[in-house]
Amino acid sequence: MTDFKDIRLIALDLDDTTLRSDSSLADVTRDAIELVIKNDIEVVVASGRAFKSLPKSVISIAGVRYAISSNGAAIEYVPDGKRLLSVTLRPESVLQTLEVFEGERFEAFIDGQPYCDSEYISDPVRYGCSPAYVEYVQTTRLPISDMPAFIRENLDILDSIDVLCGTLEHKNELWRKAKKLKNVYVTSSSPRLIEISDSSAGKGAALRKLSEILGIESKYIAAFGNGDNDADMLSFAGLGVAVKNASAKCLAAADFICPSNDENGVAETIVKMI
Numbered sequence: 001m002t003d004f005k006d007i008r009l010i011a012l013d014l015d016d017t018t019l020r021s022d023s024s025l026a027d028v029t030r031d032a033i034e035l036v037i038k039n040d041i042e043v044v045v046a047s048g049r050a051f052k053s054l055p056k057s058v059i060s061i062a063g064v065r066y067a068i069s070s071n072g073a074a075i076e077y078v079p080d081g082k083r084l085l086s087v088t089l090r091p092e093s094v095l096q097t098l099e100v101f102e103g104e105r106f107e108a109f110i111d112g113q114p115y116c117d118s119e120y121i122s123d124p125v126r127y128g129c130s131p132a133y134v135e136y137v138q139t140t141r142l143p144i145s146d147m148p149a150f151i152r153e154n155l156d157i158l159d160s161i162d163v164l165c166g167t168l169e170h171k172n173e174l175w176r177k178a179k180k181l182k183n184v185y186v187t188s189s190s191p192r193l194i195e196i197s198d199s200s201a202g203k204g205a206a207l208r209k210l211s212e213i214l215g216i217e218s219k220y221i222a223a224f225g226n227g228d229n230d231a232d233m234l235s236f237a238g239l240g241v242a243v244k245n246a247s248a249k250c251l252a253a254a255d256f257i258c259p260s261n262d263e264n265g266v267a268e269t270i271v272k273m274i
Helices: 014-018 027-038 091-100 118-122 131-140 147-153 168-178 203-214 228-236 248-253 265-271
Strands: 009-012 042-046 066-069 074-077 082-086 106-110 113-117 142-144 160-164 184-187 193-198 221-225 239-243 256-258
Touching: 009 014, 009 203, 014 221, 027 042, 027 265, 042 203, 066 203, 074 203, 082 203, 091 147, 091 160, 091 193, 106 147, 113 118, 113 147, 118 131, 118 142, 168 193, 203 221, 203 228, 221 228, 221 265, 228 239, 228 248, 239 248, 239 265, 256 265
Parallel strands: 009 042, 009 221, 042 066, 113 142, 221 239, 239 256
Antiparallel strands: 066 074, 074 082, 106 113, 106 160, 160 193, 184 193
């Protein structure tokens, strides 16, 4: 395991890791991020969110220059939004996804913009969304009345597709169906989502690519996460850190477990790196 003092880059998952359960950024966490940046440690956002739905509370911090978004389907340079990496779904994978999940409700990400079923946006809680994320959903998604048709119309340019889950039983059913898909990376960052992107995507793969761009070896990288979609990123990093509230898969991939997102675990741990 890499020693804290050797870290030169920190990759931070956002929801339920860096952000509190109410989706806000604690002042102490913002202060800690600013402090490590001033000490020449690169801080990278690494989120399942599309780029245009990343919270301004984080990406407005001076010195946050890079974002891994859409579960590793893209890497953006934050100051101007320019893409350094773009991995879109293969058309045949998109068509298979629509076939396998026929009748389900979808989100789709295109060039960093999320689009969603208009009925879901009108009442997210009814379809399984946590009340803490209602405002996030309604202010970041563009409503589409016929998502399957919209997805077919944009067959060649989709960053990723999410399938919405209303209950745990529904999600388990969707997981079984997802095993039929080919040439895709399937993961989940939330109890309400099955997330599908190209097989070459994933936060771990994107972090590897960014490490090559920046010339920083994995042994000098720390990655923080809480979800199944963070496990490959934690495994790649020289120091993988899971918050205490992480999923079993994420905890298994971690070298170190810090206090939960509501206990300011990220802030407490990254300050140790300076």
